[in-house]
Amino acid sequence: MVFSDSLNFTSAIELIIAPIGLKGEIVKSDSNVSDTKIEIEDDDSIRTNSGSDSVISEEKVTIRKSERIKKEDKATNTEPEYFIQANRAESKDNKRVVDTPHVESDIAIRPKVTKEQIHNLKVPIPIEMVRANLDGIKDDFFQRLLVRYSGTDVVPDGWIQGPNGDGVQVVYGSVCDNSWHTMKATGTLPCNSEDALQLLANRDMVPHFDDMTKEIRLLEQLDEHTEVRLVSCKGVMFTTPRDFCVITSVRREDSGRWLVATRSVEYPGSLQDRYTRALSFISGYVITPVRNDPIICEVAIIAHMDLGGHVPAFVVRQLGLSSPIDLIKSIRKVVEKQAKTAKKL
Numbered sequence: 307m308v309f310s311d312s313l314n315f316t317s318a319i320e321l322i323i324a325p326i327g328l329k330g331e332i333v334k335s336d337s338n339v340s341d342t343k344i345e346i347e348d349d350d351s352i353r354t355n356s357g358s359d360s361v362i363s364e365e366k367v368t369i370r371k372s373e374r375i376k377k378e379d380k381a382t383n384t385e386p387e388y389f390i391q392a393n394r395a396e397s398k399d400n401k402r403v404v405d406t407p408h409v410e411s412d413i414a415i416r417p418k419v420t421k422e423q424i425h426n427l428k429v430p431i432p433i434e435m436v437r438a439n440l441d442g443i444k445d446d447f448f449q450r451l452l453v454r455y456s457g458t459d460v461v462p463d464g465w466i467q468g469p470n471g472d473g474v475q476v477v478y479g480s481v482c483d484n485s486w487h488t489m490k491a492t493g494t495l496p497c498n499s500e501d502a503l504q505l506l507a508n509r510d511m512v513p514h515f516d517d518m519t520k521e522i523r524l525l526e527q528l529d530e531h532t533e534v535r536l537v538s539c540k541g542v543m544f545t546t547p548r549d550f551c552v553i554t555s556v557r558r559e560d561s562g563r564w565l566v567a568t569r570s571v572e573y574p575g576s577l578q579d580r581y582t583r584a585l586s587f588i589s590g591y592v593i594t595p596v597r598n599d600p601i602i603c604e605v606a607i608i609a610h611m612d613l614g615g616h617v618p619a620f621v622v623r624q625l626g627l628s629s630p631i632d633l634i635k636s637i638r639k640v641v642e643k644q645a646k647t648a649k650k651l
Contacts, residue, residue: 421446429585430570433526433534436553440528444555447567450588454488454608465490474631481610484587488610491630497641499595499603503564505640506591506605507556509535515636520547525573531556536576539584548613549581554590564593582615607633 417438419427424442427435436443457464460479468476474493481488495502505511509522518539526534532555541547554568567590577583587610596602607630 429587430551430572431553432572433574436528436571440532443553444532444557444567447553447555447569447588448557448565450569451565451567451590451592451608454588454610455490455592455606457490460488468627469631471628471631472635474634476627476630478627481587484610486587486610486612488587488608489627489630490606490608491634492604492606493631493634493638494596494602494604495634495638495641496601497603497645498600499562499564499593502593502603502605502641503556503566505637505644506566506593511640515640516633517636525551525576528553534571534573536573536578538578538581545617546582546615547580548584548615549578550584550586550611551576552586562595564591566591566593582613584614585612586610587612605634605637 417435419435419439419442421442424439424446427443427446431443453459457477457479459481461482464479465477466479468478468489470476472493474491476489476491478487478489497505505515509524512519512522520538520540522538523536524533525536528534532553535550535552535554537550537552539548539550551571551573552568553571554566557565557567559565567588568586569588570585589609589611592606592608594604594606596604
């Protein structure tokens with residue numbers, strides 16, 4: 307990722323989380339969380355505690371009514387949900403077979419929680435809680451992503467206009483009781499939404515368009531469309547490199563829009579020497595087909611991170627909000643290169 311003189315360190319590092327590469331069949335579900343419904347709440351509390359190598363935050367999404375959001379941006383729909391379904395294996399007694407490296411005794415004590423409890427889970431979320439409530443956890447991830455996409459939980463009045471260039475618009479803002487800013491960058495890519503997803507979903511390709519990413523390792527496959535990942539980042543100047551242990555999941559809506567949502571997870575054995583553990587409150591991609599143009603799609607990059615540790619003030623001042631523009635430009639170059647290669651075949 308290219309840094310400019312005005313680059314915001316938070317925004318630059320926030321963009322390193324990449325979506326997962328997962329395959330599965332698109333099926334129709336009875337769930338009513340398609341284009342995820344937003345519930346208006348009055349409780350605005352979000353609590354955050356952070357340390358240098360171990361960061362634990364407790365967060366609750368605040369959903370604020372806003373007339374500034376266009377109708378098509380509202381994350382509500384009563385139509386059935388379409389999503390990438392895992393091909394779950396079943397035993398003879400029709401019980402689900404859980405493919406996990408953990409012992410059965412560990413599986414047996416996994417706690418089940420309500421939808422409300424899931425929504426109030428701390429970050430990072432314990433992996434045992436995720437395994438026991440995977441469908442509910444994923445629904446919550448996508449709801450958070452779409453709430454942030456619309457900006458209804460960005461205070462006081464929604465997204466603030468940031469820099470723009472090369473067809474990319476950056477917006478940013480604050481979230482209640484959280485000292486880390488959130489941002490969104492939106493631009494178009496010269497490919498359809500499925501091809502864009504395949505590029506952004508490929509772990510091996512991420513370092514080709516994001517030079518802040520050193521590597522991404524798969525820690526566990528939770529289902530065919532959800533992974534636990536360890537993302538290792540490069541250091542900036544003399545700062546300690548950051549890493550993220552996250553769960554990332556992919557969902558396709560009936561409109562053809564793809565959602566890629568990422569949040570931090572607490573995973574045993576994931577801590578690395580000489581890295582400071584950072585957190586993802588909610589990050590990801592919203593990839594939207596462009597009507598009447600099958601070879602163009604719109605991509606929105608959403609990020610809200612806690613970098614942990616201590617970041618020198620002059621480093622923050624040196625960095626700015628132009629990095630997301632450079633990132634989308636870099637993704638475009640990879641798309642164009644892949645298109646040229648495909649024509650030669």
